[in-house]
Amino acid sequence: MFELIGTPYKVCKVDNCGIRVKIKVNGFARPQAVFHLLAKKCPHVEVYKISLGRLIEIKSPEHEAIVQDFEGVDWSIVNEFFISWYGSIIRIGLVGNQNVLEFSQERNILKVIGFIKFMTIAEDSSSQICLSDWIFESPPEIPYLTRSVKIKNSKLYWKSLDGDKLPANAIIGGFQNEPIYIARAKHRGSLCPGKYIHSQRCAYVPWGYSEHRKDKFQILCGLNIRWVNCEGKNIPENAFIGGYSEVNNEPLYIGRAQYGSDLICGKVHVLYGTCYIPHNGCEVEYQSYEILVIPDIPQRSIQELQQCCVDC
Template sequence: MLSSPRTSAGVTNLLLHFSLLIYPRHFIIAVSPVLLKTVPRKKFDGRLHWLPIIDGELPSEAMIGGFQNEPIYIARAEHIHSVNPGKFVPSAGRAFIPWGGREHSKSRFEILCGYNAMWVKTRNNQIPHNAFIGGSEVMNRPVYISRAKVNGNLICGKAFAHHAYLPYKGKEIKIDSYEILVLPDDEIPQALPFCDK
């Protein structure tokens, strides 16, 4: 036999009333004395920019540059009157840059942030016109950001003087065929970074 909607509703109301008698509930309704304001969102257009790590905190918009047992990030640091791109390894809390056949550890460095760029395959000194300038050498020549595979790891470093140079296991590894970071063609021209001498 089918029950009418009125009977179902009556039973539901009776069960609700019965459950409130067995399990009494008290509700307090109040207006909050705190006035909430809309928090402005951080405007972020994706352009590449450098930020320092403050109190060991990686910037939220940091660009991942590769992988070496964990994600590694693109970093740059001053070394012998130059600004050199390299890698930041979060578990070490330090940046590592290639220079003079060795990998140099740095505690003061900047992290590349943003996302408006892409990696392009190249070889030797074939630098695209829109390659992102990541640093400068002693003679104030531009240094670019590169990456390549080394023993199954994707390592980021610098492209300069016909090759890519990558910091890896204490050494500076020279690579002929690599990827280079480039900007979209509509980006504004770049300036070389300033190095305190």
């Protein structure tokens, strides 16, 4: 539990798509509490700015502000709010109150929310200074396990097949009578991770309960990866995004699961908490699976500074 009183702001890591906060705004005619949802890739990139007061206002750099009445809040006392963001939908409400603001818009998957910035000092539209006290519960930190060997210059990348020759450092994702490789291809508006079978010179992706053959595809290459156990929607912070879905450009991750004696790679859709693998003409579902992560990115920390858009 953290209490913010008297500091200008506080930036916190969030990776669970929601938070509950207690807020008190101190003694002004037009009280409001302001916080910012920031990009996972860089905490200096604002995805949304949200102001809570008599009106709730949600702003984003790419869209017009949405404003809704939110009366009946006594700002002289501590109020508990919930804020959730999942996919392209943001929900804000007062705990114990059925009046919930829901905001939906299409959002680029590169701007996945990973940080929240609480403002304790803010100005409203009439240039009045508002002071806010925040109390919020921090999610538990996942301990980072060190690796015995750190591989340098091993950033993951996608590469198309050049004739029959596999790209250098093509990543083996499993085994199905032979080693199979991690691939992705476009299908019905999505960029879908799947498998590449070298003996057949084609890739297969899972979509819509079926396995789909693809002759145009990319293969994932690199060295610095790790497979970790995963369950449902509990996606690790350092999971590698391998594509996007056809609806709202939701991120798709790379997963794999065992089918009989085969180990087959496919896609993980966090919306359903499921790993989908292509096998024998079908799309097979698993709620327990392995997911591909980048081991040099801590699971619960700010990303490395060179990835930031400004000089930290």
